[in-house]
Amino acid sequence: ELKVEQNPLFLSMQEGKNYTIYCNYSTTSDRLYWYRQDPGKSLESLFVLLSNGAVKQEGRLMASLDTKARLSTLHITAAVHDLSATYFCAGGEGGGATNKLIFGTGTLLAVQP
Amino acid sequence: DTGVSQDPRHKITKRGQNVTFRCDPISEHNRLYWYRQTLGQGPEFLTYFQNEAQLEKSRLLSDRFSAERPKGSFSTLEIQRTEQGDSAMYLCASSLGPAGNPLEQYFGPGTRLTVT
Numbered sequence: 752e753l754k755v756e757q758n759p760l761f762l763s764m765q766e767g768k769n770y771t772i773y774c775n776y777s778t779t780s781d782r783l784y785w786y787r788q789d790p791g792k793s794l795e796s797l798f799v800l801l802s803n804g805a806v807k808q809e810g811r812l813m814a815s816l817d818t819k820a821r822l823s824t825l826h827i828t829a830a831v832h833d834l835s836a837t838y839f840c841a842g843g844e845g846g847g848a849t850n851k852l853i854f855g856t857g858t859l860l861a862v863q864p
Numbered sequence: 865d866t867g868v869s870q871d872p873r874h875k876i877t878k879r880g881q882n883v884t885f886r887c888d889p890i891s892e893h894n895r896l897y898w899y900r901q902t903l904g905q906g907p908e909f910l911t912y913f914q915n916e917a918q919l920e921k922s923r924l925l926s927d928r929f930s931a932e933r934p935k936g937s938f939s940t941l942e943i944q945r946t947e948q949g950d951s952a953m954y955l956c957a958s959s960l961g962p963a964g965n966p967l968e969q970y971f972g973p974g975t976r977l978t979v980t
Contacts, residue, residue, distance in 0.1 A: 755906075782967070793955060794907070794971040839906050849920050850961065851897065852969060854906030 753778050753844040757855035764830045764862050772858045774823040774840035782843040783823045784852060785814050787836045794839065797825075830862045866890060868972035870956050876978045877946055884942045885975045889958030896939050897969060898931060899955040900924065907955055913939060914961075946979045953977075 754777040764770050774783070782801050786794040798807045800816035800823060807814050811834065813826045823840055837859050841852040869888045877883050889896050894915050899907035910929070912920045915936035925931075928946075933939040943950055953976050957969040 784968070786971075793973045796968050796970065799968050841906070845920070849912050850895075850959070850969075851909040851912055851920065852899070852907070852957075853909070856904075857906050 753853045755855040772825040780842035784841045786839045870972040887956030893958035895959045897957045901953040
């Protein structure tokens with residue numbers, strides 16, 4: 752059974768600084784997802800990572816996947832206030848048959864001016 | 865807007881009442897998922913449909929919960945005899961998945977249920 756752990760659970764950053772959110776998962780997963788959630792809102796898809804060594808970047812966010820270490824990272828470069836949100840990673844379980852998502856508990860990111 | 869839609873957005877009900885939520889997925893998506901999210905937690909998988917067939921149900925889905933997707937398009941999630949512990953955000957997601965290659969799941973806005 753897939754388990755997903757994120758750390759830190761809460762991250763307070765200053766604008767302009769860099770930081771990384773870590774996502775560890777317990778068993779082999781074909782794909783790793785990152786989502787963003789604003790308070791009271793639904794989840795917005797950020798990245799889907801499918802293979803070992805995959806790296807994707809969008810603006811100030813960059814996600815990577817190391818399947819051997821069962822680790823994904825979300826790196827934030829030169830944070831701005833608009834990035835304040837909760838970030839979830841999720842692993843796909845069930846392969847092609849189901850692909851249900853198993854989520855971590857989320858990282859609440861607060862970017863301070 | 866061609867995204868996933870859910871109705872209602874908010875529902876307040878008294879303990880013991882039945883409630884039903886609706887999800888309309890993105891039109892060409894054959895896969896539909898229901899998740900439940902409680903405050904401060906990540907979403908938890910409830911059930912999965914491929915077209916009209918319900919192929920997997922979580923152990924979280926007690927016999928008070930039932931979901932349908934009668935024509936492989938919209939889906940309903942019904943909770944009978946609601947309990948306070950059912951209070952949560954119920955999220956629907958859809959994806960386009962030929963066998964063996966499902967990718968992104970697109971989430972709807974959610975239905976927030978409060979049981980008093």
